[in-house]
Amino acid sequence: MSTEPGPEAGGKSLFSLQRRERLMEELRAHGAITVRGIAAKLGVSELTIRRDVNLLADEGLVSRVHGGATLPSPLDRSATAGLPSPHSYSIGMVVPSLDYYWPQVISGARAEAEEQNLRILVRGSAYDAADNRRQVQALLDTQNIDGLIVAPDMTGERGQELLRWLNALPIPVVLAERRSPGDNPAHRLEWVATDHAFGAGMAVRHLWQEGHRQIGCLTDSSSPTSPHVVRGWRQAMKALKIPVEKSVHEDSAQLVNGDRAAHFDHVLELCKTTGTTAMLVHSDTQAVAFVQHCVDRGIQVPGDMAVVGYDDEVAYLAEPAISAVRPPKQYVGKVAVQLMAARLAEGRLRPVHRIELNPELILRESSVGAPRVPAAGVLQDSL
Amino acid sequence: MSTEPGPEAGGKSLFSLQRRERLMEELRAHGAITVRGIAAKLGVSELTIRRDVNLLADEGLVSRVHGGATLPSPLDRSATAGLPSPHSYSIGMVVPSLDYYWPQVISGARAEAEEQNLRILVRGSAYDAADNRRQVQALLDTQNIDGLIVAPDMTGERGQELLRWLNALPIPVVLAERRSPGDNPAHRLEWVATDHAFGAGMAVRHLWQEGHRQIGCLTDSSSPTSPHVVRGWRQAMKALKIPVEKSVHEDSAQLVNGDRAAHFDHVLELCKTTGTTAMLVHSDTQAVAFVQHCVDRGIQVPGDMAVVGYDDEVAYLAEPAISAVRPPKQYVGKVAVQLMAARLAEGRLRPVHRIELNPELILRESSVGAPRVPAAGVLQDSL
DNA sequence: TCTGAAACGATCAGACTCGAACAAGCGAGG
DNA sequence: CCTCGCTTGTTCGAGTCTGATCGTTTCAGA
Structure with a gap:
């Protein structure tokens, strides 16, 4: 069947682009092609194939060899010579x-x-x-x-x-x-x-291990990170069999100063009614403000309310220093x-x-109960 | 044995580059090779192997020893500038x-x-x-x-x-x-x-673009890959608004020979009743068998039934050659x-x-309709 | 240290492949 | 209709790869 040109569907001669596609396909199928073989198969002259091969080789899609071409190989000297181009990107x-x-x-x-x-x-x-x-x-x-x-x-x-x-x-x-x-x-x-969801989950599991059985979440929906944090919080809560619907989940996007204080009071009220003793607070800027607010209201951190922040930009500045999930920025x-x-x-x-x-979880004072070892950071593997 | 460099047909003759690659592979697998052994294995003269070894040695990829070659050793003083190998893991x-x-x-x-x-x-x-x-x-x-x-x-x-x-x-x-x-x-x-789900989705979208409106899925649940393929198929179907429940989805784990033929007949029957004109077949070994079966039953591929395989191990061997999703193994x-x-x-x-x-989608004959442009592979970006 | 066997590489010849130069075919646009 | 530009085909001298021969070198055992 392949005696004459046009072995493919209809004796239509292929455009050069199609021919090169065929060529690449043969190459992928067999790992190598001979100029002669392909020329016969496609019904074109060997020179044409050679030109195609050269073109593809220039793009690094094949390796030239005497008599044909192979899939690009690291042994191909011309390839390695061409790529590390002196002009930096x-x-x-x-x-x-x-x-x-x-x-x-x-x-x-x-x-x-x-x-x-x-x-x-x-x-x-x-x-x-x-x-x-x-x-x-x-x-x-x-x-x-x-x-x-x-x-x-x-x-x-x-x-x-x-x-x-x-x-x-x-x-x-x-x-x-x-x-x-x-x-x-x-x-x-x-x-x-x-993987912010993993980070949030890690925080929740840490708080659980510290003995907390109601863990809330305070987010800032204006950040693209927020949905993932919430998802991770949800998943971990589910895995720990804490009812998510009954848990505190508030959003504090766009709040500033006065509004924020009022909102925090609202959150604390919710915590009291639900028995929530720990909060995951997205954006540790928020966390710092929240901890500050707790202290102002006479709420002990971590005694009455444990806090883990998310992002670890400024968490260490707070008093007490705030545990935080640290993305590997x-x-x-x-x-x-x-x-x-x-x-x-x-x-x-x-x-x-x-x-x-x-991310990793950096443990500081805000979430670690007094009797526990306050050791922190990268050395813990048990979580 | 063949006087001509066998272009196709399992011809043993390799290009020099391939030979050197084989050589490196043997070397990596066994740590050392003998000139004689490799020459026999590849069916070329020992001199040729020696030349290859010298070439690779010049590039520092192997160490020459009497009678063969080994992976580059720090003991080999001819090795280029003693590669920094403090202690290898x-x-x-x-x-x-x-x-x-x-x-x-x-x-x-x-x-x-x-x-x-x-x-x-x-x-x-x-x-x-x-x-x-x-x-x-x-x-x-x-x-x-x-x-x-x-x-x-x-x-x-x-x-x-x-x-x-x-x-x-x-x-x-x-x-x-x-x-x-x-x-x-x-x-x-x-x-x-x-990301097998992505691969399956890519296959479905390709078949959709070829005009198919009912696309089935044939899987092998004994493989760990299978769930992901099914998930990707489902997602893509949903995105294209093809009702998944009404589509053909069969599993052919553990079937052999006679059973398989019967099962394929069953699948083809289902395809007929549901109007399915394209199938995604997981494990392209299965796909080859399936296409063979279609051909035996007088069903045109891709005319009556388009097929895309998954894995691209042997898909190119079928007649017609089968399009396949190729994971970057x-x-x-x-x-x-x-x-x-x-x-x-x-x-x-x-x-x-x-x-x-x-993964990437390798287009071959089994899924590309005659009227369409058969261009395939890396040169197309539109999918 | 000696010696035979094996491995090595220089050289040559044969077969094949490569690419430059030029010619021919095809489609687009004036 | 003709010309231009692009792609493809033909020819042929130069280049490349492989294998055979054969003298030299290396290895291992006595």
Whole structure:
């Protein structure tokens, strides 16, 4: 059947792009192809195949060998010679805040970038999709960047739209502290994010071990982190068989000063009626304020009310010092840059990576009962 | 034996690059090779092997010895500038199969291990928790390993028990192609796994784009991969608004020969009554059998029934060649070793990493309708 | 230390592959 | 209708890979 050109469906001659696709497919199937064999199979001259092979080899999709081609091999000298190009890459980075949480992420990214010999250009942005896009666009226009690390707003239709746009950019994109949905519209986006649900769960289990049987949750729904914290809190409560519906779960987004004091009083009232003796407070800025409020109201921390904060930015400043879940912010930046560097080096052959990092629980005074050992931090493994 | 370089048809002749790769693989597996042995194995003259060895030695990838070659040894003074190998770690690796799927994972792991200057000890195991544990224990007892990469059976109470045991081991553990639950009992376990649900979803969306409106799923529930494939199929169906309850979803675990034929007939009958024109078949071994069965029954593939396989081990062998979702097996091994190397280097300060990799969809004849453009693979970005 | 067997590499020849240069085919646009 | 630009095919000298021969080197046992 394959004596004459057109062994495939219909003797239609293929376009060059299709031919190269066929070629890649044969290659994937067999691991290697001969110029002669493929030329016969596709009914074109060997020279044509050779030209295709050269083209694909230039893109790093195959390794050239005498008489044919193979899947790219690390032994292929020309490949390794070509890739570590002397011109170092520039990476754009757009983050939603330059004074909370993100400085450490950036610092981690910078350190790793230096290691990898990359340049990083950071821009701050607002917490909304339109501004995210503006900032990214500005980077694309004025600098010429080879890759993008970004923590976009993903809420609502605008967020989805932004994701699609990022997905379609001609340069690789890595999300930091954001998860793109696994399915279609963002299938090329890679990400690295902290598993905040795990962190919240860890806090709840710690409080449980300290003897607390009603554990509340105070969140700030204006933060993208919040839903994950709540989810983790819920899951852990369920696993510990504490009824979630009867537990204190309040949101303190957008509150300031006077309002906040009133709201905290409300929360404390709820705690009293439900018998809640421990709170997980998202954003440890809030936690600091909450602990301060408790102290002002004569409520002992941790005696009457144990508190664990979330984020560990300022938790150690409070009096008493607040236990907090600490996301590995430095590592988020570091891993994002590693992903980007690997992507730039290996190209399309590298599969899309999506990485979750576990936070750690830093124990301080606000959650550890007096009789217990106040030891803290990284050394504990038992949780 | 063949005077011509056999282009197809299992021809033994390899390109030099492939030969060198085979050589490296043998080397990684056994630690040393003899010129004579390899020459016989590959069916080339000893001189050719010698030339290859010299070439690899020049690049510092092997050490020459009289009669053969070994992995580069620090004792070999000709080795380039004495690679910094202060003390190399040993990693144990326990996988549930040595002849399906896992050889590629192992190969990827070996290659990366060599890069990182680690030693890897591989053991096969059965697909059950008790034997997993036995094999791991054997590694711990006889070799003394510094880290463990394992793909355990995680089903049932025995599986959970095994996870807890692994979690408590004094050495770092990385799971390959397995996800530990995010919560408590396995919080120290890191893992790297293919996002099979994404792969299944990609297949469904591809079939949808080809015009199919009823897409069935044929699974093998005896495989740990199966639940994820089903989940991805379900999710994608839901997103496309195809009623899942009315769709064909059959399981063919444990069937052989006669039973299988009967079962396939049953499946085809179901397809007819439901109007199903496309099937996602887990384990492409099954897919090959299924396509064969269709052809035997006079059902056109892809005309009457489009098929996408899952795993891409043998899918290309079928006639017509079967489209298949390909998990990045090499990368699973590679990333597992990277995780381990980083863990061994950085210790407990490094946060727990959990990594998902996306598979890719290899389009072949079995799912691509004649009228459509048959272009496939990496060059297309639109899916 | 000696000696035979095996391994090694320089050299050559044969078969095949590669790519430059030029010619021919095809589709788009003036 | 013709020309332009792009892709593909043909020819042929140069280049590459492999294997055979054979003299030299290395190894292991006496």
